[in-house]
Amino acid sequence: MSSSNRTRPLSPHLTIWRWGPHMAVSILHRATGSGMATVGAILLVWWLVALASGEAAYQGFLDLFTLKSGGLNIAGYVLGIGLSLSFFQHMASGVRHLVMDMGANFELKSNKRSAQLTWAFSVVATALFWTYILVVKG
Template identity: 65%
Template sequence: MASRNPARPLSPHLTIWRWGPHMLVSILHRVTGSGMATVGAGLLVWFLAALAGGEESYATFVDTFTVESGKLNVLGYIVGIGLTLSLFQHMMTGIRHLVLDTGAGYELRRNKLGALATMLASVTLTAAFWLYLGMK
């Protein structure tokens, strides 16, 4: 049983740490991984159910994620852009962790710069990807 000794040192809490980009990227890495798995599983189930449901239900699924004759489906774009941003953020943070695993980039300034670079790269890659899709 844990003792309630007031002289025992307390573990540091988030309130005493200064929030930085490296902390944000660490949390984003976990959130994007879990989010992609959850949303991806939901989309897979919906896709399989649409296939099993026949032509009409499959057409509804396809219409949600395609633009046809200028008809914009906002839900499809939100999910698509969100998943793309999550993918690139997760990938960039994974590359950052790979570099950190080699022992490089632990200096505070370089660590913060690397964290900011992951966020900038993920937004840039997402924008470039969707611009490329829009040009087709």
């Protein structure tokens, strides 16, 4: 077929769609799922290697992820907060997709609102989760 044949329908391209929160949430759902699986696998292997390597290696692993009254480990907090934010975002987006799979929430206004609510939920749930860990358990 030559490029001059204009009778066939053209597939929509990303440039003709207006970006909205529903698109960002869909992409973020995939990214958080892949990211949690990758980081989780790396952490599992690291934990197993540290466990098998002896007490000093295991203590080094624990020092990164254990709350200490005297010190603040920024890397552990960043990793923990990032993973919990990813988890809550992925969970909220999954519930949103489940509702859509049942045939609801396809109206543009409610779809946009539910996409925005996934972000709000993930931030609030992460803040509450880490407040509980740091204040109540710490």
